Amino acid sequence: MGTRPLLNRRLAGMGTTVFAEMSALATATGSINLGQGFPDTDGPEEVREAAVRALREGRGNQYPPGPGVPELRTAIAEHQQRFHGLAYDPDSEVLVTAGATEAIAATLLALLEPGDEVIAFEPFYDSYAACIAMAGATRVPLTLRAPSFRPDLDELRSLITPRTRLLLINTPHNPTGTVLTSEELAAIAELAVEHDLLVATDEVYEHLVFGAAHHPIAALPGMRGRTVSISSAGKTFSFTGWKVGWVTASPDLVAAVRTAKQYLTYVSAGPFQYAVAEALRLPDTYFDTLRADLLRKRDLLVDGLTAAGFRAFTPEGTYFVTTDITPLGEKDGIEFCRALPGRCGVVAIPNAVFYDDVEAGRSLVRFTFCKKDEVLQEAVARLRRL
Numbered sequence: 001m002g003t004r005p006l007l008n009r010r011l012a013g014m015g016t017t018v019f020a021e022m023s024a025l026a027t028a029t030g031s032i033n034l035g036q037g038f039p040d041t042d043g044p045e046e047v048r049e050a051a052v053r054a055l056r057e058g059r060g061n062q063y064p065p066g067p068g069v070p071e072l073r074t075a076i077a078e079h080q081q082r083f084h085g086l087a088y089d090p091d092s093e094v095l096v097t098a099g100a101t102e103a104i105a106a107t108l109l110a111l112l113e114p115g116d117e118v119i120a121f122e123p124f125y126d127s128y129a130a131c132i133a134m135a136g137a138t139r140v141p142l143t144l145r146a147p148s149f150r151p152d153l154d155e156l157r158s159l160i161t162p163r164t165r166l167l168l169i170n171t172p173h174n175p176t177g178t179v180l181t182s183e184e185l186a187a188i189a190e191l192a193v194e195h196d197l198l199v200a201t202d203e204v205y206e207h208l209v210f211g212a213a214h215h216p217i218a219a220l221p222g223m224r225g226r227t228v229s230i231s232s233a234g235k236t237f238s239f240t241g242w243k244v245g246w247v248t249a250s251p252d253l254v255a256a257v258r259t260a261k262q263y264l265t266y267v268s269a270g271p272f273q274y275a276v277a278e279a280l281r282l283p284d285t286y287f288d289t290l291r292a293d294l295l296r297k298r299d300l301l302v303d304g305l306t307a308a309g310f311r312a313f314t315p316e317g318t319y320f321v322t323t324d325i326t327p328l329g330e331k332d333g334i335e336f337c338r339a340l341p342g343r344c345g346v347v348a349i350p351n352a353v354f355y356d357d358v359e360a361g362r363s364l365v366r367f368t369f370c371k372k373d374e375v376l377q378e379a380v381a382r383l384r385r386l
């Protein structure tokens with residue numbers, strides 16, 4: 001095959017994700033896996049039953065319509081109205097995708113040209129860097145720094161150049177748990193309008209907020225026509241394996257994203273789309289209980305990590321806690337996470353893998369709390385042996 005590397009240069013260096021390495025370590029060592037963010041309890045029984053019914057009744061077993069089944073598109077539009085006061089037309093302004101992951105990929109592949117710059121908060125969710133690279137664009141990180149992990153808006157302004165095409169934001173933010181305030185979002189929106197930028201906003205943790213309120217940037221003045229809002233059912237309904245996600249945006253943005261999406265998967269998750277349509281219409285008590293349960297788990301893990309000697313940064317949203325390992329006499333999160341399963345039978349993720357500026361994340365380590373209380377209690381007891 002000659003000397004040319006098989007993997008193209010856009011993806012060079014983006015080998016196996018750290019999640020795969022750490023999850024394999026968890027299995028090999030029988031450790032408690034607080035690395036990858038997936039719940040150890042499935043979502044609501046009635047939603048599972050809705051999927052079974054759809055399968056049995058032959059709804060979605062063959063290719064569903066490219067934009068998603070009308071029942072789900074309508075439910076997504078209703079959900080945007082019910083929780084955020086945003087009106088979207090289910091036919092022209094909603095697109096169903098294979099999880100938020102495909103929505104991110106299709107958005108970036110559709111809207112970017114080689115040479116464009118994309119400003120994104122780092123630490124980044126790992127698919128952002130890969131999709132920006134696949135689009136041939138350049139990522140420009142705005143680093144969220146400990147201990148507050150809030151964006152420096154003057155720095156954001158200074159990063160905008162004539163090549164900037166898109167701002168990629170994520171609120172609530174994985175892995176820091178930062179939830180952007182309405183003031184921060186207003187400042188970001190003003191910059192987007194002033195410089196005529198597109199905005200893609202990843203809101204998969206929109207319902208997982210504790211105290212802080214989630215505000216969609218699409219609701220702000222001047223933003224409706226330039227914003228692609230992305231969310232998914234995985235986190236909200238604890239069915240991460242179903243991979244049902246969606247985009248809401250103006251008709252021209254949805255048409256652009258759909259053009260890229262149709263050549264990625266075309267369609268996916270037929271019967272699950274009907275089930276997610278039912279899930280989105282669950283009563284408020286479902287969403288309130290989800291939040292209350294996760295708040296209890298957050299506090300259990302934050303208190304336990306603090307007692308074990310970590311500096312834990314209490315998240316306002318998501319189901320992750322970022323910690324600093326410096327108080328434990330440790331410096332390097334990657335080394336620490338590789339050794340942790342052997343030392344005490346727990347797996348975590350080093351935040352350094354989410355940064356270009358590796359120094360900014362070197363001593364930070366992320367744990368998830370979307371696990372049963374008894375699993376978190378056992379993990380905390382193990383970590384106290386450190």
Ligand SMILES: Cc1ncc(COP(=O)(O)O)c(C=O)c1O
Nearest residue numbers: 099100101125174204232234245
């Ligand atoms: C910030 C963020 N965006 C997107 C995703 C992926 O969502 P989905 O499973 O719907 O593709 C995740 C999953 O961890 C995430 O943390």
